[in-house]
Amino acid sequence: GENVEQHPSTLSVQEGDSAVIKCTYSDSASNYFPWYKQELGKRPQLIIDIRSNVGEKKDQRIAVTLNKTAKHFSLHITETQPEDSAVYFCAASIRSGTYKYIFGTGTRLKVLA
Amino acid sequence: DTGVSQDPRHKITKRGQNVTFRCDPISEHNRLYWYRQTLGQGPEFLTYFQNEAQLEKSRLLSDRFSAERPKGSFSTLEIQRTEQGDSAMYLCASSYLAGDTDEQFFGPGTRLTVL
Numbered sequence: 374g375e376n377v378e379q380h381p382s383t384l385s386v387q388e389g390d391s392a393v394i395k396c397t398y399s400d401s402a403s404n405y406f407p408w409y410k411q412e413l414g415k416r417p418q419l420i421i422d423i424r425s426n427v428g429e430k431k432d433q434r435i436a437v438t439l440n441k442t443a444k445h446f447s448l449h450i451t452e453t454q455p456e457d458s459a460v461y462f463c464a465a466s467i468r469s470g471t472y473k474y475i476f477g478t479g480t481r482l483k484v485l486a
Numbered sequence: 487d488t489g490v491s492q493d494p495r496h497k498i499t500k501r502g503q504n505v506t507f508r509c510d511p512i513s514e515h516n517r518l519y520w521y522r523q524t525l526g527q528g529p530e531f532l533t534y535f536q537n538e539a540q541l542e543k544s545r546l547l548s549d550r551f552s553a554e555r556p557k558g559s560f561s562t563l564e565i566q567r568t569e570q571g572d573s574a575m576y577l578c579a580s581s582y583l584a585g586d587t588d589e590q591f592f593g594p595g596t597r598l599t600v601l
Binding site: 377379405407409415416417418419422462464468470471472473474475476477478479 | 519521529531534541577583589590593594
């Protein structure tokens with residue numbers, strides 16, 4: 374069935390360093406990949422997304438890469454700041470029908486000052 | 487706050503009781519989703535409405551669960567005869583498909599604790 378694996382489950386980095394979170398999806402029909410940030414006690418919020426017709430997308434310190442052949446996609450955060458500390462979820466979706474998201478299990482990122 | 491709202495934010499109930507949650511999506515959004523999130527896991531899809539029609543239900547949604555969106559606006563999720571395994575955060579999300587835009591906006595969730 375549909376599945377998204379996410380690694381690592383926890384990640385600690387020093388402030389200013391980069392963080393990379395990786396996801397693998399199972400359904401080759403998936404063509405939309407959003408990333409959500411969830412701070413403690415708050416709702417998930419979209420930070421960046423990518424569609425399958427591009428291989429990379431960047432928004433300031435955040436970038437996402439997609440390898441359709443390998444069914445891998447990754448989130449890259451550069452120059453990390455303490456406010457980047459949160460749980461990050463990747464998801465995969467098929468842009469037809471319900472457009473439901475299949476989420477990964479999350480990565481707890483801790484940025485150490 | 488003009489985003490997705492959910493009520494109540496927290497619900498504590500005893501096993502066997504029925505509970506009902508409400509979700510108010512962003513007003514122009516025609517698509518509404520319910521997800522369940524347990525500790526340390528990502529949200530899991532439960533069900534989807536397009537306007538008032540419930541078009542997909544996950545196998546996670548046992549016959550004790552029912553969801554409605556009677557007028558294509560707010561939605562309710564009811565759990566009958568609650569079990570301890572139902573304890574989770576129930577998240578609602580809405581979206582409006584227009585061109586390339588289909589971002590799902592999430593509500594703050596209803597945290598259910600079944601004692």
